[in-house]
Amino acid sequence: MTKPVQAINRYKADLRDMFFLLFEQFKLGELLGKGPFEAWGEEEVRTSVTEGYRFVREVLGPLNVVGDIEGCKIENGRVITPTGFKDAWEKLFAAGWKTMSISPEFGGAGSPFSVQIMLEELMSGANAAFNMYPGLAYGAAEVVAHFGTPEQKKIYVERMFGGKWGGTMCLTEPHAGSDVGSAKTSARKNVDGSYSIKGTKIYISGGDHDLAENVVHLVLARVDGAPAGTKGLTLFIVPRLRHDENGVLGKVNDVAVTALEHKMGINGSATCVLTFGDNDDCIGYPVGGDAKVNQGMPQMFVMMNAARISVGVQGLSVASAAYLNALEYAKERKQGASMTHWKDPTAPRVPIIEHADVRRMLLDMKGKVEGIRALALKLTHHQDQVTFYKGTDDAKAAYNQGQVDLLVPLMKAYGSDQGFRVCETAIQTYGGAGYTRDYPVEQYCRDAKIFSIYEGTNHIQSMDLVGRKLGQAGGANFQAYMGDVQKFVAANSEHATLGAEVKRLGTAAEALSGSAMRLLMWFQSGNVSMVPLSANRFLEMMSELTVGWLLLEQAVIAETALKSVDPQHPDTAFYQGKVQSAIFFARNTLPGVAFKAELLAMEDKSPADISDAAFATV
């Protein structure tokens, strides 16, 4: 190590946009103070987001660059996290930002999920690598909370939600990544009812760390004699330290960290190779007991929605931080003269935000960031309505659940793909300075790349969308979605200032409908090989339609608000910005949806037709 890294916060967030989404676009107020959200009012939501923002800027943000440069290391068989991470972990759980939307039954505050997601954006944006550790603990705890036996729930759930114990998800093996069904890790039942686990898992985020007193691994393994493929997988609870029935910690279980990956980004997050049972002394228990043997995949699937939403939000969070930093830089950095004086070498130098192409990049980033944030809120607001209406209006709850299921692959894939691209555009906005470590955007870009890969690659998301979600509930969820878009188009296509842009949305919606029909036809006519070749494109089209729709909905709200807002008030600029980014997106991205539909209709099979040898003869 050379000199210690200077811990300074570079993170900033747009709380005004968050409050706009929560209260003006999605009207969270209608759900607050009642039913499951009885304890929550608008003031609690605003104070939480504001105080959470202060927390992440003071505690998590300064450690972002520290984690990037220091990374993690293994000492005496244990992972050592970067300087300051342990202190931040303790402060985070004392403050309670990770337990917001968790049921009070498990020590949480029962907030709407949409509010938790805004806090997730703040935590992840301030320090994506750090936020992996509590994020994994949260995900693992949710699995046990859903499927565990009463005894398992009592031991693990509150400890893991509350940060006393950490958690991991151990799926991937050296030969089994996306092809999870080929996992070889084995489990053999012992006479005392426990199972002996043996195998190697790789790419395990937070696979070991020094932040909590114990780490609880959820390990996919195959019980001896179980069927091959995904149907024979069982999810096991494997604590690093064994414990008694009261959670008092005892001897070390036979789980070893054998290596850390050296990665492109999120260097503060320990990505581990874990070996289970090298000394034949690794004990685990099936989540939910023996009755749930071979139920590992269905258990995982139930939890995947939440995890995939979180990854999409990671893309959003880092993109937003990159955009706001680039914007700040563009306002300060002087370079070149204004276009009107470009030939005059003595003309005053202007901030680069005055240059047309910089403005184009900024507006492009603004539309994407705010559009993806709107998608995150649309999705989580549907989730909140599921919680709100379940048991009182089951039809409404079912409709909302259908929309959640449909939008999850969009959130994960579009949020992470475009999140990375926004980071790249942010570097371009800075110019050479953005490529250096003097500014935060190069780290954002490196950190963001993993989001399109883990938690199911984005191609897997697109196959989930076209293969499962489009036809889910007999196609009713997709039809309801198209109905919602068309309702908006019908209501606003004659809008005085936005009508032309809303019509573009209508055209894009028709194109998407046509492409969905074509996909269905491919499935029915045996032309199935076209599906994986077009799935990514379809997901992108549907995401662009959704984001365009939500941005235009914002613009309509903003146009109305502008009629009554005081011109001196900063909201005037805020609402004008909403209108402009919707127009930009409608003119520069939405027309591409119909174009992509044409491409899809070409049924191009060249990637399938080219021989392996023809790719390159080297």
Added chain:
Amino acid sequence: MKILVPLKRVADPDNANKVKVNAGKLVTTGLEWKPNPFDEYAVETALRLTENGTATKTRQGEVVVVTFGPKDSETTLRAMLGTGADRAIRVDTGDDQIDGDVVARALKALVEKEKPDLVLCGKQAVDGDSGQVGQQLAEYLGWPQATFAGSIESEGDKALLVGREVDGGTIKLRVELPAVVSVDLRIVAPKSVKSVHTPATHAYPEGVRFAALMAIMAAKKKPLAEVKLADLTSDAAPKIQYLDYELPPARKAGVKVKDVTELVTRLKTEAKVV
């Protein structure tokens, strides 16, 4: 110990460049409000004096926060209830109808009603920078005062040993309670406040504590009373009239001098400083 902390909200200093003046008045529309930082330090100090720093869930005494302002200033009070204060009082006024003297006289009446052992305030607010309320209040009450406290040591909650920050160092003053103490920045250093309830070895995190989510949720249930200004002081006429506001002039560009000789000449003839 019962401690009363007067608190003022100020326009967010981070957004100070948005301050606008219109017809001799400050335009407050759309300003984001924050608690005055020195008042936040006073609240933090009050919390430290009334707790065991190693187990902060229970309070050994009471912390009451007071502000003067319209209904929406209650957000600032709720935030303080979220960090641990027990009770809040809002004295209903408009933002521009009062000055430090009115506030001090109203606080005097409130102190006589509430009977705290200590009034802890920030040394000044970062908007007007008047820095008068604490001193005037002590005078009106006839209580001892110690200003600009950078450290406080409670002596059995009967007296305080206050380290006052002055030019060139610190002066230690012992004040018998009840008293008025105003605090400076260094009061929120890890070991600046020593109470009888906290082990002497305990070090606090630097700065003002975070409001935990559960405390924010619990703050809604804590009492927040509204009091009319007229019920506290019959003379609510401000003595200070604000005639006009103007933004500071923009900085002019500098000039480059050829050499030292020119610099010295200009310092002599133009700036007249040598």
